[in-house]
Amino acid sequence: MAAVLDVTPENAWTALWHRLQQDRVGAVSLGIVVAYLVMILFAAAGWLARGWSVEVGVPYANPAFLGDRPNLEASLARRFEQKGKVPDLRDVDPLAPKYDEWARRTAELKSTEPERSMTLPWGGDRWGRDVLAKAIKGSQVSIAVGVVAALCATFIGTLLGALAGFYGRWVSDFLEWVYNVFTSIPAILLIFTLAAVLRSGPLAALFASGIWTVVIILAVTGWTGMYRLVRAEYMKHREREYVLAAQAIGASAASRMFVHILPNVSHVILVQLSLLVVAFIKVEVILSFLGLGVPVDMVSWGTMLSEAQTELIIGKWWQLAAATVFMAIFLTAFSMLTDSLRDALDPKLR
Amino acid sequence: MSALVAVSDLRVSFVTRRTSVDAVRGVSFTVREDATLALVGESGSGKTVSAMSILRLLPENAVVHPASRIAYRGENLLEASAARLRALRGRDISAVFQEPMSSLNPVLTVGEQVAEVLRLHRRMTSRAAVERAAELLAEVGIPEPRARLRAYPHELSGGQQQRVMIAMAIANEPKLLIADEPTTALDVTVQRQVLELIARLRERHRMSVLFISHDLGLVGELADDVVVMRDGVVREAGPVERIFHAPQDPYTRALLACRPRLDARPRRLPVIDDFMRGRAAAIEPLARPPAGAPALQAKQLRKEFRLRTGFFASRALVAVSDVSFDVSRGRTVGLVGESGSGKTTVARLMLRLLEPTAGEARLDGTELTGLKAAELLPLRRRIQIVFQNPYASLNPRRNIGRTLVEPMRIHRLGASEAHRYERARELLQRVGLPADAMQRYPHEFSGGQRQRIAIARALAVEPEVLVCDEPVSALDVSVQATVLNLLLDLQESLGLAYVFISHDLAVVKYMSDEVLVMRAGEVVERGTPEAIFASPQHEYTRKLIAAIPRGYEGRYSESRA
Numbered sequence: 001m002a003a004v005l006d007v008t009p010e011n012a013w014t015a016l017w018h019r020l021q022q023d024r025v026g027a028v029s030l031g032i033v034v035a036y037l038v039m040i041l042f043a044a045a046g047w048l049a050r051g052w053s054v055e056v057g058v059p060y061a062n063p064a065f066l067g068d069r070p071n072l073e074a075s076l077a078r079r080f081e082q083k084g085k086v087p088d089l090r091d092v093d094p095l096a097p098k099y100d101e102w103a104r105r106t107a108e109l110k111s112t113e114p115e116r117s118m119t120l121p122w123g124g125d126r127w128g129r130d131v132l133a134k135a136i137k138g139s140q141v142s143i144a145v146g147v148v149a150a151l152c153a154t155f156i157g158t159l160l161g162a163l164a165g166f167y168g169r170w171v172s173d174f175l176e177w178v179y180n181v182f183t184s185i186p187a188i189l190l191i192f193t194l195a196a197v198l199r200s201g202p203l204a205a206l207f208a209s210g211i212w213t214v215v216i217i218l219a220v221t222g223w224t225g226m227y228r229l230v231r232a233e234y235m236k237h238r239e240r241e242y243v244l245a246a247q248a249i250g251a252s253a254a255s256r257m258f259v260h261i262l263p264n265v266s267h268v269i270l271v272q273l274s275l276l277v278v279a280f281i282k283v284e285v286i287l288s289f290l291g292l293g294v295p296v297d298m299v300s301w302g303t304m305l306s307e308a309q310t311e312l313i314i315g316k317w318w319q320l321a322a323a324t325v326f327m328a329i330f331l332t333a334f335s336m337l338t339d340s341l342r343d344a345l346d347p348k349l350r
Numbered sequence: 351m352s353a354l355v356a357v358s359d360l361r362v363s364f365v366t367r368r369t370s371v372d373a374v375r376g377v378s379f380t381v382r383e384d385a386t387l388a389l390v391g392e393s394g395s396g397k398t399v400s401a402m403s404i405l406r407l408l409p410e411n412a413v414v415h416p417a418s419r420i421a422y423r424g425e426n427l428l429e430a431s432a433a434r435l436r437a438l439r440g441r442d443i444s445a446v447f448q449e450p451m452s453s454l455n456p457v458l459t460v461g462e463q464v465a466e467v468l469r470l471h472r473r474m475t476s477r478a479a480v481e482r483a484a485e486l487l488a489e490v491g492i493p494e495p496r497a498r499l500r501a502y503p504h505e506l507s508g509g510q511q512q513r514v515m516i517a518m519a520i521a522n523e524p525k526l527l528i529a530d531e532p533t534t535a536l537d538v539t540v541q542r543q544v545l546e547l548i549a550r551l552r553e554r555h556r557m558s559v560l561f562i563s564h565d566l567g568l569v570g571e572l573a574d575d576v577v578v579m580r581d582g583v584v585r586e587a588g589p590v591e592r593i594f595h596a597p598q599d600p601y602t603r604a605l606l607a608c609r610p611r612l613d614a615r616p617r618r619l620p621v622i623d624d625f626m627r628g629r630a631a632a633i634e635p636l637a638r639p640p641a642g643a644p645a646l647q648a649k650q651l652r653k654e655f656r657l658r659t660g661f662f663a664s665r666a667l668v669a670v671s672d673v674s675f676d677v678s679r680g681r682t683v684g685l686v687g688e689s690g691s692g693k694t695t696v697a698r699l700m701l702r703l704l705e706p707t708a709g710e711a712r713l714d715g716t717e718l719t720g721l722k723a724a725e726l727l728p729l730r731r732r733i734q735i736v737f738q739n740p741y742a743s744l745n746p747r748r749n750i751g752r753t754l755v756e757p758m759r760i761h762r763l764g765a766s767e768a769h770r771y772e773r774a775r776e777l778l779q780r781v782g783l784p785a786d787a788m789q790r791y792p793h794e795f796s797g798g799q800r801q802r803i804a805i806a807r808a809l810a811v812e813p814e815v816l817v818c819d820e821p822v823s824a825l826d827v828s829v830q831a832t833v834l835n836l837l838l839d840l841q842e843s844l845g846l847a848y849v850f851i852s853h854d855l856a857v858v859k860y861m862s863d864e865v866l867v868m869r870a871g872e873v874v875e876r877g878t879p880e881a882i883f884a885s886p887q888h889e890y891t892r893k894l895i896a897a898i899p900r901g902y903e904g905r906y907s908e909s910r911a
Contacts, residue, residue, distance in 0.1 A: 240742055241737040241738075241739060241742040241743035242742060242743050242744055242745045242746075244698070244703050244735075244737070244743075245735070245737060245743050245744075245804070245807070246745070246756075247703055248701050248703060248730065248734060248735045248808075249730065249734070249756065249757035249760060249761075249807070249810075249811060250726075250727050250730040250731065250757070250760045250761060250811075251756070251760060252723075260745055263745075263747035263748070264745070264746065264747050266747075345747075346747075
């Protein structure tokens with residue numbers, strides 16, 4: 001039995017795992033990306049940053065490490081609250097008889113004014129929400145949008161590129177037309193059009209929940225670059241002798257395309273995928289800024305950055321810093337990881 | 351005669367992040383003035399590294415041992431400054447490389463490239479340089495040199511490209527021309543012309559040539575001195591007569607013997623191992639079975655490719671026309687011809703990797719042409735192919751085990767997966783590779799080993815017919831012999847029918863029972879190998895036979911006299 005096991009080739013994924021471990025940069029990047037994914041899962045399950053929208057601090061609460069920094073905005077707001085005592089209008093108000101009923105019903109409702117703290121771990125935003133919690137919850141939305149959209153775009157681009165490159169002739173001609181149509185429309189215009197269709201057209205009800213619209217917009221507009229690269233690679237590889245050899249042993253066209261050629265062009269796809277993730281996270285920021293991205297009741301790095309723009313003028317830099325640091329670490333680690341993945345998948349670079 | 355370049359105790363290692371490889375381990379040789387020195391060895395023997403050390407054209411990670419010395423007219427080139435080296439390169443010492451297409455800049459015209467060398471080293475005016483470039487092209491035998499000055503490299507044939515490279519190399523009347531396998535990428539008849547050109551230029555310009563080759567037979571025709579290298583050390587060095595008539599080292603003797611001879615057909619070719627271990631090579635003649643019922647038949651095969659010449663217009667390019675042959679089990683049909691003769695197209699037509707325009711290919715009487723993919727699948731099992739380039743025909747991303755098991759899985763051979771792996775191991779053993787090759791990847795093997803793997807893959811489905819498309823052309827002569835012996839062993843034990851394709855007439859003669867000489871898609875001559883060699887009818891066949899390197903006996907200067 002042992003002898004048989006000896007010659008059974010090492011599982012491709014185990015081999016990949018072993019090689020990733022040897023690559024220190026790759027291992028660290030993998031660790032960071034996995035940490036982010038765990039964080040996102042916890043956030044999605046509600047174990048982490050559940051109360052990101054609760055106003056737990058005073059407006060623009062200082063970060064804990066800058067506790068004694070003067071907070072002009074918070075003291076202004078407090079003064080306003082104290083002053084704002086409602087004058088008695090019982091004598092002139094025609095709705096005065098309802099006052100008692102309202103008072104009774106107000107008493108029935110439980111209204112808790114949370115204890116607003118002066119400082120938060122990484123500061124607060126304009127409403128006194130915890131910036132750290134926002135950044136964690138924002139990672140969930142931004143990364144989900146970026147990664148899912150990039151995977152969708154990669155899937156579309158790879159499939160069409162493989163078909164066009166492998167079969168050539170009319171398949172290629174037809175897909176080239178489709179490609180030309182997509183690339184001849186300015187990208188931002190295409191995004192606006194799709195956003196309009198998906199948000200207010202007959203499909204609007206289907207995608208009411210929010211981030212799926214952004215994912216679809218990005219995937220449908222972003223596959224073209226991948227398509228071109230994959231098509232060129234397939235044109236190059238389909239004539240290679242190892243593909244002819246596979247044909248000679250009777251491998252089907254699908255097997256040649258996706259079992260034989262695909263692993264040989266995977267490095268191109270992986271590098272392009274990592275670029276797409278980075279680009280899509282940035283486009284999500286732009287879309288959210290323009291109001292076409294995630295809905296207002298959600299938070300993403302994009303919405304944080306657009307808020308940060310006005311805050312920065314009055315010297316409240318922590319929201320910008322939080323979003324930027326979260327984004328920079330993830331994007332760098334993700335790029336490095338795909339790079340190591342490329343190396344680890346290449347048998348020549350052991 | 352005095353020494354032009356004296357290399358003494360040259361040691362070069364390549365340092366990578368983890369390891370250091372000693373490529374050249376203490377090599378000494380002397381290039382005499384006005385003479386040709388040949389460095390001969392297999393790939394990986396360090397011959398190219400030794401020669402390129404003279405020009406210091408080595409990869410970044412090469413480290414030359416400080417005790418090494420390369421004296422060019424008394425000046426140690428290993429200590430020369432970068433400026434001094436630039437002055438020497440292209441003027442005193444120039445080089446011609448193996449691949450003419452990649453050695454020429456594809457976006458500059460031939461004239462510009464030749465003129466550049468002249469302008470750099472001689473400060474010629476542009477006009478004078480172009481004038482001189484035309485003379486040089488005429489000297490290296492390019493027809494209509496003036497018109498060709500404006501041609502781009504892709505407009506020239508491989509042989510003409512190599513002539514342009516040579517023109518650039520001799521433009522400044524160098525003292526030493528380093529020719530690194532200058533003819534390996536060329537057709538045999540063109541190889542002959544280029545060799546003659548180099549020999550003629552050497553005599554006329556009284557320069558020295560350092561000729562690098564893996565083929566001792568080729569070297570014997572033009573070298574004055576020969577240095578035989580293996581694994582980074584010199585095995586034997588001496589004048590060419592002594593190397594050919596009284597070789598001292600067993601390795602030299604092996605190199606001399608392993609090329610198929612034209613006058614004998616031993617049962618197996620002698621290989622390096624036989625000589626290194628002092629084993630006697632087989633001398634009994636090769637026994638061939640008589641022709642029986644044809645296993646594979648080609649009937650008037652024709653293939654046209656459509657070239658688009660305009661928006662709607664296209665023109666037919668006839669790659670193969672009217673090729674017919676039969677081959678029965680245990681026998682071999684040889685196809686011989688130069689690049690562009692349609693040999694490979696025939697191979698692909700037989701496998702139905704290409705659709706013939708007309709004619710048919712029959713396997714055991716069943717017509718292959720016109721079958722649907724599903725009907726073809728069971729027949730694919732019975733006819734297999736081995737490709738020319740073992741570096742390209744194995745999928746680099748999968749290990750050998752997967753490569754060998756896949757065909758069995760497709761054709762549902764073997765009871766279980768474990769069974770198939772068991773059989774894959776047997777196949778590896780059969781082609782002479784260890785079982786631990788299963789988990790390794792193609793790049794970890796040498797060219798000869800890869801070709802064995804490709805043969806094992808073809809055998810995995812137990813075929814009856816094997817089409818070998820230049821199976822040994824990319825291999826060193828010494829490795830060639832082992833692969834040819836393996837093919838003969840397999841044919842004897844499994845009764846395979848071979849279609850054997852090569853540009854090397856000597857190899858085809860050794861392997862085949864019937865030879866078809868092809869040129870421009872047509873069969874110009876056919877017959878038994880003995881008959882073709884004894885009395886070649888077609889002029890082209892005679893040219894091919896004349897192009898076979900004959901070693902010291904076929905020396906250029908003597909043959910011209």
